[in-house]
Amino acid sequence: MDERPHIEIQNLSVWYGDQRALKDISVVFPARGITAVIGPSGCGKTTLLRSINRLLETSGDVRISGRILLDGADIYAPGVDVTEIRTRVGLLASKPFPLPMSIYDNVLYGPRIHGLCRRDNADDIVERYLRAADLWEEVRERLQTPAHALSTGQQQRLCLARALAVEPEVLLCDEPTAALDPISAQRIEDLLRGLKRHMTIVLVTHILRQARRLADYVVFLWLGELVEAGPAEQVFNNPLSERTRAYLMGDIG
Amino acid sequence: MKRLRRLEEHVFRFLMWLSLLIVLGSLVLIVGTMLWRGLPSLSLAMLTQVPKGGYYLGEEGGILNAIVGSLCLAGGATALALLFSLPVAIYLHGYAGRSRTAHLIRLAMDVLWGVPSIVYGAFGFIIMFWLGLRASLLGGIIALACLELPIMVRGMDEALGTVPSALREASYALGATRFETTLKVLLRQAVAGLLTAVLLAFGRGIGDAASVLFTAGYTDRLPDSLFRPVASLPLAVFFQLATPFPAVQQRAYAAGLVLTVIVLAISVMARWLSRRLTRHVVR
Numbered sequence: 001m002d003e004r005p006h007i008e009i010q011n012l013s014v015w016y017g018d019q020r021a022l023k024d025i026s027v028v029f030p031a032r033g034i035t036a037v038i039g040p041s042g043c044g045k046t047t048l049l050r051s052i053n054r055l056l057e058t059s060g061d062v063r064i065s066g067r068i069l070l071d072g073a074d075i076y077a078p079g080v081d082v083t084e085i086r087t088r089v090g091l092l093a094s095k096p097f098p099l100p101m102s103i104y105d106n107v108l109y110g111p112r113i114h115g116l117c118r119r120d121n122a123d124d125i126v127e128r129y130l131r132a133a134d135l136w137e138e139v140r141e142r143l144q145t146p147a148h149a150l151s152t153g154q155q156q157r158l159c160l161a162r163a164l165a166v167e168p169e170v171l172l173c174d175e176p177t178a179a180l181d182p183i184s185a186q187r188i189e190d191l192l193r194g195l196k197r198h199m200t201i202v203l204v205t206h207i208l209r210q211a212r213r214l215a216d217y218v219v220f221l222w223l224g225e226l227v228e229a230g231p232a233e234q235v236f237n238n239p240l241s242e243r244t245r246a247y248l249m250g251d252i253g
Numbered sequence: 254m255k256r257l258r259r260l261e262e263h264v265f266r267f268l269m270w271l272s273l274l275i276v277l278g279s280l281v282l283i284v285g286t287m288l289w290r291g292l293p294s295l296s297l298a299m300l301t302q303v304p305k306g307g308y309y310l311g312e313e314g315g316i317l318n319a320i321v322g323s324l325c326l327a328g329g330a331t332a333l334a335l336l337f338s339l340p341v342a343i344y345l346h347g348y349a350g351r352s353r354t355a356h357l358i359r360l361a362m363d364v365l366w367g368v369p370s371i372v373y374g375a376f377g378f379i380i381m382f383w384l385g386l387r388a389s390l391l392g393g394i395i396a397l398a399c400l401e402l403p404i405m406v407r408g409m410d411e412a413l414g415t416v417p418s419a420l421r422e423a424s425y426a427l428g429a430t431r432f433e434t435t436l437k438v439l440l441r442q443a444v445a446g447l448l449t450a451v452l453l454a455f456g457r458g459i460g461d462a463a464s465v466l467f468t469a470g471y472t473d474r475l476p477d478s479l480f481r482p483v484a485s486l487p488l489a490v491f492f493q494l495a496t497p498f499p500a501v502q503q504r505a506y507a508a509g510l511v512l513t514v515i516v517l518a519i520s521v522m523a524r525w526l527s528r529r530l531t532r533h534v535v536r
Contacts, residue, residue, distance in 0.1 A: 053426060055422055055425060055426060058421075058422065058425060059418075060350060060351060078486055083428040083429070083430055084428070086425060086426055086427065086428040087427070087428035089425075090426065091422075091423075091426035093419060093422070093426075095419065096419045097417065097419045097422075099420070099421045099423060099424065099437075099438055100420075100438065100441045100442045100534045101437075101441065101531045101533045102533065109424070109427060109429075109437070110427040110428065110429075112430050113428060113433055114425065114428060146533045147533070148533070148534070153446065159423070162427065163426070163427070166427055166428060
């Protein structure tokens with residue numbers, strides 16, 4: 001794992017209406033590797049995640065203060081192109097939502113928007129990213145069928161392929177296995193393990209076992225506050241905070 | 254106590270059945286009456302000829318002028334209303350969100366929906382007066398479009414509202430703009446509902462008599478110009494029913510039957526089309 005910070009969050013606070021969901025969070029996400037954000041439901045994990053690709057502001061009455069630096073540049077600075085941020089920071093949501101089009105067009109949706117897709121390389125793009133998401137062999141004969149006809153597990157891998165197709169440097173995963181059966185979940189975990197070698201992955205999960213299996217680095221949130229952050233080894237085996245220890249032991253949360 | 258609750262259950266079930274019976278019964282009665290009174294006088298001549306001299310006294314001729322006229326009126330009005338209502342509906346969903354503006358627009362549309370069609374007719378008449386237009390196809394199209402607009406906007410509003418926000422976010426998360434998301438995801442996903450809204454508006458438009466009474470006028474000729482009066486089926490029904498001759502009155506039912514069949518045919522067509530278009534829709 002590279003120690004250079006890829007994402008640096010400084011004094012981030014988020015309010016939904018009058019309710020404060022995140023309180024003055026400052027934390028660093030190192031480049032490459034998987035950083036797991038753990039904590040009980042409603043502690044602000046997803047809010048933190050959605051602030052990193054600026055998806056938070058699409059949901060109405062939200063106020064955000066603080067800075068988030070991506071490679072040293074504040075993504076909330078005035079004049080920043082939101083679509084560029086969202087292209088660099090991909091998202092794998094908790095429930096797969098294929099776009100209302102064919103498998104083929106789902107993969108190409110991003111590349112087409114960003115002008116990366118020409119007539120002569122479209123097929124290659126589709127194959128490359130479906131392979132990257134370990135879906136190619138299952139769908140190569142039916143690329144033109146509607147994406148929603150796939151199983152939930154396949155849909156989630158399609159969503160991964162779709163996200164990878166715009167070549168993001170960061171991948172945000174919001175409980176990506178929550179809707180999946182254990183075998184499909186396993187495949188997603190294996191894929192993330194492979195992807196972390198060349199991209200920064202932020203994984204929100206409330207499954208501690210999953211965090212233990214995958215995380216290189218752990219961030220623990222409790223009721224909108226940052227309790228502890230550090231290398232997985234340290235947080236899991238030798239937490240600094242008493243609250244972290246209690247959560248990991250299953251006493252709270 | 255227990256018996257009372259069971260009785261309650263029976264009474265409510267009975268009331269629901271009764272309501273269902275009344276609703277279905279009136280539908281059967283309406284269609285039945287039209288078939289019974291209209292079918293005997295429905296002939297090929299009626300569908301293929303314009304009224305000849307003395308048609309309204311029971312002589313030869315047909316209502317082709319009204320059939321073509323109504324299709325032109327409602328078709329034109331639906332196209333015109335679509336031109337304005339689709340952007341409004343998209344604005345409501347892609348841009349305005351749950352803001353005060355959006356709330357006001359919805360309120361305005363609900364009010365417009367409730368306005369009686371004769372008012373649209375009168376309103377259209379004033380507009381035409383200002384523009385120096387006489388009763389004409391164009392005038393009828395404008396008045397009908399006003400009538401159809403709120404129906405279409407609200408229908409589309411409902412249709413777009415059923416698109417899950419996570420689907421929209423999936424598109425945003427890939428770096429798509431609002432416009433791209435609207436065009437490539439929102440409209441595709443909602444296409445069946447949008448089509449239904451258009452159809453509903455068309456049905457309302459083609460069946461409306463009051464708003465075209467002053468604005469489109471009536472004529473025995475086929476429509477040939479936007480600036481000339483044009484006949485319509487609802488008025489054909491009205492004028493024929495108003496005559497004292499039973500034979501002509503019978504033809505009014507036949508005209509009503511034609512009108513119903515047109516609406517039905519378009520509805521079936523739209524269903525077929527929407528099934529083809531929704532192959533990819535996420536359920």
